[in-house]
Amino acid sequence: MKKANRKTTESMLPEYDFASMQGRVRGKYANRYRSGTNLALLDPEIAKAFPTDADVNRALRAFLTIRAALGPANKPRHRAITKATHR
Numbered sequence: 001m002k003k004a005n006r007k008t009t010e011s012m013l014p015e016y017d018f019a020s021m022q023g024r025v026r027g028k029y030a031n032r033y034r035s036g037t038n039l040a041l042l043d044p045e046i047a048k049a050f051p052t053d054a055d056v057n058r059a060l061r062a063f064l065t066i067r068a069a070l071g072p073a074n075k076p077r078h079r080a081i082t083k084a085t086h087r
Contacts, residue, residue, distance in 0.1 A: 042050070050056045 042056075050059055
Protein backbone atom coordinates (compact mmCIF):
# COMPACT_ATOMS: atom_id res chain seq x y z
CA MET A 1 0.00 0.00 0.00
CA LYS A 2 1.47 3.35 -1.04
CA LYS A 3 1.41 6.38 1.20
CA ALA A 4 -0.36 9.44 -0.08
CA ASN A 5 1.95 12.01 -1.59
CA ARG A 6 2.25 15.14 0.50
CA LYS A 7 2.76 18.40 -1.29
CA THR A 8 5.56 20.49 0.14
CA THR A 9 5.14 24.21 0.54
CA GLU A 10 7.88 26.73 -0.08
CA SER A 11 7.00 28.96 2.88
CA MET A 12 6.48 28.47 6.58
CA LEU A 13 3.02 28.38 8.04
CA PRO A 14 1.90 31.62 9.74
CA GLU A 15 1.85 30.03 13.21
CA TYR A 16 5.63 29.58 12.98
CA ASP A 17 6.47 33.24 13.58
CA PHE A 18 10.02 33.17 14.95
CA ALA A 19 10.35 36.97 14.81
CA SER A 20 8.02 37.30 17.80
CA MET A 21 10.13 34.99 20.00
CA GLN A 22 12.03 36.74 22.80
CA GLY A 23 15.27 35.88 24.58
CA ARG A 24 17.05 34.02 21.84
CA VAL A 25 20.83 34.36 21.55
CA ARG A 26 22.70 33.09 18.54
CA GLY A 27 25.71 30.95 19.49
CA LYS A 28 24.93 31.01 23.21
CA TYR A 29 26.87 27.79 23.86
CA ALA A 30 29.44 28.11 21.05
CA ASN A 31 32.40 28.92 23.33
CA ARG A 32 31.58 26.04 25.66
CA TYR A 33 31.34 23.70 22.66
CA ARG A 34 34.67 24.89 21.27
CA SER A 35 36.42 24.41 24.61
CA GLY A 36 36.38 20.67 23.92
CA THR A 37 34.53 18.86 26.65
CA ASN A 38 35.37 15.16 26.47
CA LEU A 39 33.19 12.60 28.15
CA ALA A 40 33.87 8.93 28.67
CA LEU A 41 31.40 6.34 29.93
CA LEU A 42 33.06 4.22 32.60
CA ASP A 43 32.09 0.68 33.42
CA PRO A 44 30.57 0.39 36.92
CA GLU A 45 33.60 -1.33 38.47
CA ILE A 46 35.93 1.33 37.03
CA ALA A 47 33.66 4.13 38.26
CA LYS A 48 33.72 2.59 41.74
CA ALA A 49 37.54 2.55 41.73
CA PHE A 50 37.77 6.14 40.42
CA PRO A 51 34.80 8.05 41.86
CA THR A 52 35.90 11.58 40.88
CA ASP A 53 37.23 13.17 37.73
CA ALA A 54 40.44 14.06 39.62
CA ASP A 55 40.99 10.35 40.38
CA VAL A 56 40.50 9.41 36.73
CA ASN A 57 42.87 12.15 35.56
CA ARG A 58 45.53 11.10 38.10
CA ALA A 59 45.33 7.47 36.93
CA LEU A 60 45.51 8.44 33.25
CA ARG A 61 48.50 10.70 33.87
CA ALA A 62 50.26 7.85 35.67
CA PHE A 63 49.49 5.57 32.73
CA LEU A 64 50.92 8.12 30.27
CA THR A 65 54.09 8.44 32.36
CA ILE A 66 54.57 4.67 32.42
CA ARG A 67 53.86 4.36 28.71
CA ALA A 68 56.35 7.12 27.90
CA ALA A 69 58.99 5.34 29.99
CA LEU A 70 58.41 2.07 28.15
CA GLY A 71 58.73 3.66 24.71
CA PRO A 72 56.45 3.81 21.69
CA ALA A 73 53.34 1.65 21.80
CA ASN A 74 53.86 0.25 18.30
CA LYS A 75 57.42 -0.95 18.99
CA PRO A 76 57.59 -4.78 18.96
CA ARG A 77 58.45 -6.24 22.34
CA HIS A 78 59.90 -9.50 21.01
CA ARG A 79 63.04 -10.19 19.03
CA ALA A 80 62.33 -10.53 15.36
CA ILE A 81 63.37 -13.80 13.80
CA THR A 82 65.55 -13.20 10.79
CA LYS A 83 67.55 -15.52 8.57
CA ALA A 84 70.76 -14.56 10.36
CA THR A 85 69.43 -15.46 13.84
CA HIS A 86 67.36 -18.48 12.80
CA ARG A 87 69.94 -21.25 12.32
